[in-house]
Amino acid sequence: MFAQSHFENSLLYDTKPLGGNRVQTLDEASLEFETLLDYLKYSRECDLTHYKRSTLMRRFRHRMQRINIDTYENYLQYLQCDSEEHLALLSDVLINFTGFFRDYNAWIYLATEVIPKIIDCKPSDEPIRVWSAGCATGAEIYSLLILLAEVLGVEFCQQRLQCYATDADRDTLHQAQNATYNDLEILDIPPDLLKKYFRQTTKGLTFSPKLRRIVTVKQHDLMKDAPLPAIDLLICRNVLIYFTPEAQNSILTRFHSVLNNTGFLFLGHTELVVHQRQLFTPVSLKQRIYAKGLEPELNRYPFITAQLG
Numbered sequence: 531m532f533a534q535s536h537f538e539n540s541l542l543y544d545t546k547p548l549g550g551n552r553v554q555t556l557d558e559a560s561l562e563f564e565t566l567l568d569y570l571k572y573s574r575e576c577d578l579t580h581y582k583r584s585t586l587m588r589r590f591r592h593r594m595q596r597i598n599i600d601t602y603e604n605y606l607q608y609l610q611c612d613s614e615e616h617l618a619l620l621s622d623v624l625i626n627f628t629g630f631f632r633d634y635n636a637w638i639y640l641a642t643e644v645i646p647k648i649i650d651c652k653p654s655d656e657p658i659r660v661w662s663a664g665c666a667t668g669a670e671i672y673s674l675l676i677l678l679a680e681v682l683g684v685e686f687c688q689q690r691l692q693c694y695a696t697d698a699d700r701d702t703l704h705q706a707q708n709a710t711y712n713d714l715e716i717l718d719i720p721p722d723l724l725k726k727y728f729r730q731t732t733k734g735l736t737f738s739p740k741l742r743r744i745v746t747v748k749q750h751d752l753m754k755d756a757p758l759p760a761i762d763l764l765i766c767r768n769v770l771i772y773f774t775p776e777a778q779n780s781i782l783t784r785f786h787s788v789l790n791n792t793g794f795l796f797l798g799h800t801e802l803v804v805h806q807r808q809l810f811t812p813v814s815l816k817q818r819i820y821a822k823g824l825e826p827e828l829n830r831y832p833f834i835t836a837q838l839g
């Protein structure tokens with residue numbers, strides 16, 4: 531078995547088949563890998579073809595190392611024999627690293643600058659609809675609710691907000707549903723906010739039930755399922771990076787179609803709208819926040835025109 535760093539760096543790797551060593555070329559490995567993806571797609575209804583190959587291969591090898599398999603071909607055989615293996619693989623592939631207040635300043639900007647503009651543009655009897663797509667354990671949507679409760683009050687949130695937190699990974703959604711976190715997971719929550727919005731339970735620290743009730747948590751695959759309609763704020767952070775450029779474009783087009791005309795899109799720190807620039811206007815490139823629509827609409831947001839200079 532080869533160490534991960536060896537796999538990462540080498541152009542050739544040793545397949546060690548029965549009957550002696552043989553060196554497999556990258557082309558052979560890629561071909562085997564695509565066969566593996568086809569098998570998963572057509573025989574296990576697990577379509578991973580939209581994800582970037584470099585990340586996928588790294589995650590597959592990680593999984594294969596754990597079960598002591600060193601070629602994609604052997605892994606295919608393993609998948610064919612074990613009807614549960616693709617589920618374990620999927621958990622490894624859908625990297626669900628997350629955290630509360632990741633990129634703290636971006637969240638502050640969102641709560642203090644962007645949300646008030648959304649509220650200004652909406653009649654007071656209409657709900658404000660927020661969608662956290664690829665929410666992982668829910669840390670993201672609950673971070674936002676904490677800030678909004680601080681800025682606007684819990685009552686306003688209860689009356690006006692409709693939040694959706696979705697992810698393709700059922701396991702991680704379970705935690706989003708329970709909104710309960712361990713000591714390590716809550717480390718980045720400022721102590722005063724932790725005290726105010728969480729309570730100790732037998733299972734860990736549980737988020738305020740009053741605010742939790744505002745959020746609908748559900749399974750949703752960005753490539754397969756219809757996007758949620760009439761959204762004012764769409765948070766999709768650190769998800770698009772895992773997809774191929776074609777898949778990213780398709781997701782961004784769908785996001786555009788469901789955002790209200792005065793809606794906003796919030797991406798992760800390393801993500802940019804590159805190919806769909808005609809669909810979104812940057813509000814703050816630094817914080818990766820975009821407005822839907824065309825320039826004239828920006829007149830409604832004085833702070834945006836100021837930013838664009």
Ligand SMILES: C[S@@+](CC[C@H](N)C(=O)[O-])C[C@H]1O[C@@H](n2cnc3c(N)ncnc32)[C@H](O)[C@@H]1O
Pocket residue numbers: 624625626627628629632663664665666667670696697698699702750751752753766767768769772798
């Ligand atoms: C790195 S995490 C980001 C979590 C959170 N948005 C954040 O930034 O802290 C990526 C998340 O995207 C989810 N994901 C991956 N592919 C997806 C898909 N096709 N549809 C919905 N969610 C997906 C994964 O399950 C994972 O929870």
